[in-house]
Amino acid sequence: MKRTLRRLLGPVAVALVALDVILGLFVTPPDIEQGDLVRLVYIHPALAWVALYVAFAMAGICSLLYLWPRTRSMTYDRLAASAVEIGVVFTILTLVTGSIWGRPTWGVWWTWDARLTSTALLAVMFLGYLALRRVPADPHVRARRCAVAALIAAVDVPIVHFSVIWWQTLHQGATVLNSNLTPTIHGLMAWTLLLSFVAFTLLFLWMVLVRYEIETLDEGEEDAELADALEARRQEGAPA
Amino acid sequence: MNYVIAGYTFTFVVLISYGASLAYRLRRARRRARGAK
Amino acid sequence: MWRDAGLVAGRDLRIELRSRVALWQILPFAVLVLLLFAFALGPSRQALRQSAPGLFWLAVLFSSVLAAQRSIAIEGTPATRELTRLLGLDPAGIFLGKALALFVELVVLEIVLLGGIVLLFHVSIATWLLLLATCLLAAIGLSSASVLYGSLAGGARTRATLLPVLVLPVLAPVLIAGTRALSASFVGGGPDGLRWLSILAVFAAVYTVLGIALYGPLEESS
Numbered sequence: 010m011k012r013t014l015r016r017l018l019g020p021v022a023v024a025l026v027a028l029d030v031i032l033g034l035f036v037t038p039p040d041i042e043q044g045d046l047v048r049l050v051y052i053h054p055a056l057a058w059v060a061l062y063v064a065f066a067m068a069g070i071c072s073l074l075y076l077w078p079r080t081r082s083m084t085y086d087r088l089a090a091s092a093v094e095i096g097v098v099f100t101i102l103t104l105v106t107g108s109i110w111g112r113p114t115w116g117v118w119w120t121w122d123a124r125l126t127s128t129a130l131l132a133v134m135f136l137g138y139l140a141l142r143r144v145p146a147d148p149h150v151r152a153r154r155c156a157v158a159a160l161i162a163a164v165d166v167p168i169v170h171f172s173v174i175w176w177q178t179l180h181q182g183a184t185v186l187n188s189n190l191t192p193t194i195h196g197l198m199a200w201t202l203l204l205s206f207v208a209f210t211l212l213f214l215w216m217v218l219v220r221y222e223i224e225t226l227d228e229g230e231e232d233a234e235l236a237d238a239l240e241a242r243r244q245e246g247a248p249a
Numbered sequence: 250m251n252y253v254i255a256g257y258t259f260t261f262v263v264l265i266s267y268g269a270s271l272a273y274r275l276r277r278a279r280r281r282a283r284g285a286k
Numbered sequence: 287m288w289r290d291a292g293l294v295a296g297r298d299l300r301i302e303l304r305s306r307v308a309l310w311q312i313l314p315f316a317v318l319v320l321l322l323f324a325f326a327l328g329p330s331r332q333a334l335r336q337s338a339p340g341l342f343w344l345a346v347l348f349s350s351v352l353a354a355q356r357s358i359a360i361e362g363t364p365a366t367r368e369l370t371r372l373l374g375l376d377p378a379g380i381f382l383g384k385a386l387a388l389f390v391e392l393v394v395l396e397i398v399l400l401g402g403i404v405l406l407f408h409v410s411i412a413t414w415l416l417l418l419a420t421c422l423l424a425a426i427g428l429s430s431a432s433v434l435y436g437s438l439a440g441g442a443r444t445r446a447t448l449l450p451v452l453v454l455p456v457l458a459p460v461l462i463a464g465t466r467a468l469s470a471s472f473v474g475g476g477p478d479g480l481r482w483l484s485i486l487a488v489f490a491a492v493y494t495v496l497g498i499a500l501y502g503p504l505e506e507s508s
Contacts, residue, residue, distance in 0.1 A: 030257065030261070033257075034253070034257065045250040045253050046252060048253045048257075049252070049253055049256050049257075052256065052260055053256070056260070076503075098263065098264075098267050101263075102259075102260050102263055105256075105259055105260075106256045106260060109252050109255055109256040109259070110256065112252065113252050130455050130458055133451075133455040134455045134456065136451070137448075137451045137452045137455060140448055140452070141438065141439070141440075141452060144439075144441075144448065146440065153503065153504065154438050154440070154504065157438060157503075157504055158435075158438055158452065161434065161435075161456070161496055161500070162455075162456060164492060164496065165456045165459070165492075168459045168485065168488060168489055168492070169458055171459075172458070172459040172462040172463055172485050173462065175466075175478075175481060175482075175485075176462050176466065212264075216267075216268065216271060219271050219272075219275055220271060222275060222278075223271070223274050223275050223278045226275075226278035226279060226281070226282045227278055229282060233282075
């Protein structure tokens with residue numbers, strides 16, 4: 010049952026995303042205020058939701074589970090790492106699609122509003138995690154370090170969030186930009202928007218599972234190589 | 250509309266390339282695991 | 287824990303006093319950063335005065351990463367590791383001690399840099415109390431977070447380039463809040479100093495607690 014579900018997840022996710030694109034680009038009507046630009050609402054918010062909430066929460070929760078002695082398992086370490094890696098991709102996509110939407114809407118490619126700034130910072134924190142992951146170390150040591158890094162970064166995020174919001178709104182002479190890009194939405198548009206969230210979440214989960222399997226196989230292979238090397242050494246020492 | 254096309258294109262070029270790289274890495278990892286056995 | 291903290295802090299500071307690395311390398315670096323900023327932003331008084339708070343904290347941030355590298359490097363030497371094991375020092379105490387020593391170094395750094403921006407960036411200070419609170423709270427947060435991330439970042443070679451990438455994004459709230467609070471303490475500065483102080487206080491508290499809790503588990507596994 011689990012296997013068939015996992016097998017189905019990929020094709021289903023891709024199909025739903027494709028449906029979202031078709032509806033978003035061709036079937037749904039243009040918005041009264043934003044015109045065709047509203048079509049970006051069928052990908053950007055979903056990407057942001059996945060990157061900022063799903064990926065981030067998954068990384069945080071898995072890291073916590075790994076650090077907690079009773080639930081410690083390398084599974085959580087690998088899941089967290091997978092979530093962060095796919096999360097980085099989605100975060101970058103969020104920033105770029107947001108920027109593309111912002112250009113015709115606000116006239117600028119970038120603005121230092123609270124959400125964009127926090128997202129950019131989150132992207133860098135994710136990248137830092139991945140950099141840490143690449144440092145050669147015993148898998149358990151690495152797992153512990155990465156879990157701690159993820160956790161303390163996660164604790165920092167609310168602090169960053171408030172700092173940036175106050176920075177934007179309290180800064181003398183700040184232009185009050187309406188960072189809420191979502192127009193009033195109803196009917197087919199609303200359903201497509203909902204579809205986009207479901208589709209991209211499933212896509213993310215599928216990618217995480219694939220990445221997780223890669224990680225598991227790679228780690229198993231390292232163990233196998235080590236076992237082979239130890240065996241060879243032992244053979245050398247054995248009497249002829 | 251150009252912006253919309255740019256946004257969609259960028260998104261899916263990235264997602265598809267990344268997906269392809271994942272598929273490649275998975276196949277390679279599976280092959281190596283089978284080989285080691 | 288407190289006794290061990292005092293021991294470790296004393297040791298770290300004594301090492302610094304004898305080797306004077308912070309004095310001869312980190313302090314000049316910090317001043318140099320200020321000078322480079324001045325070159326980059328041009329001689330206009332207005333521009334310099336406005337950007338002074340931000341530049342001050344940038345200089346502090348970059349220098350604190352260097353100082354943290356030094357602090358962690360001390361722990362890595364075989365002699366220190368032997369002694370730590372023999373003495374059975376409480377890891378939480380070690381963390382507090384190192385953070386304390388780094389805090390002292392950062393405060394000295396801040397004093398020098400303050401002098402720098404008053405002289406070079408044409409800044410006048412209005413509210414000394416706010417200034418003091420800002421600098422102290424920020425230094426606590428910076429030292430705790432830096433020592434904690436320093437122990438995360440692995441061996442000496444990788445740590446040299448990895449630590450900045452790891453710790454600087456996390457320090458962003460200190461930069462934002464510190465800049466706003468400092469600017470509020472200057473003549474003609476902005477309002478809401480207390481609000482920014484609260485962020486600095488929360489950051490300092492959170493990272494000190496996290497460091498006390500997590501430094502031990504991190505060190506024992508590496």
